[in-house]
Amino acid sequence: DIQMTQSPSSLSASVGDRVTITCRASQSVANYLNWYQQKPGKAPKLLIYAASNLQSGVPSRFSGSGSGTDFTLTISSLQPEDFATYFCQQSYSTPYTFGQGTKLQIK
């Protein structure tokens, strides 16, 4: 199985901050990497697919980059509604696997 490791596991930031979350794969997944946002008690929501493609309806302050084994999710200017947990997921090979999550909290 491909292991996905996110860092940091938690992060405190303020409204307006620029935030970067990292996801590392245990082997190359090319650009088969997706990012999801999950708020408490809710289902995950797709933000970015294929490493850098913004899902329709997602604000442009979210962006993704990377290929191979190293990927980043960047939020350019944090908004109050962005405080949530973020997961990366590889779709390169089954079993599809997720990172352990990064919890973004208000400072």
Add this chain to the structure above:
Amino acid sequence: QLQLQESGPGLVKPSETLSLTCTVSGDSISRSSYYWAWIRQPPGKGLEWIGNIYYTGTIYYNPSLKSRVTISVDTSKNQFSLMLTSVTAADTAVYYCASGNWNYGQRWFDPWGQGSLVTVSS
């Protein structure tokens, strides 16, 4: 707009079978542009992919669960289902159904159902 909704018992006894159904609305479950997935999340933990079923009938399961899992589709009801046998407390989780999308070989899950908490307890 595609919507998914899980349904099924919220409590299952140890050693019994967990059964959940996902009802799809807004489009046909037979459309080739979709595949259908189950994903679970133990309380306070991360996400675990359970398996996918394609319109062709091809199914992929997580090897960690493969001996206990069955995913099936009922096109007449626009539903797909999950069965997990011989459950233990470790199977307690929120179970999500999701629509899989694919394009140029890329795959992602969107949208997801709201989730169904299943507790395994006697």
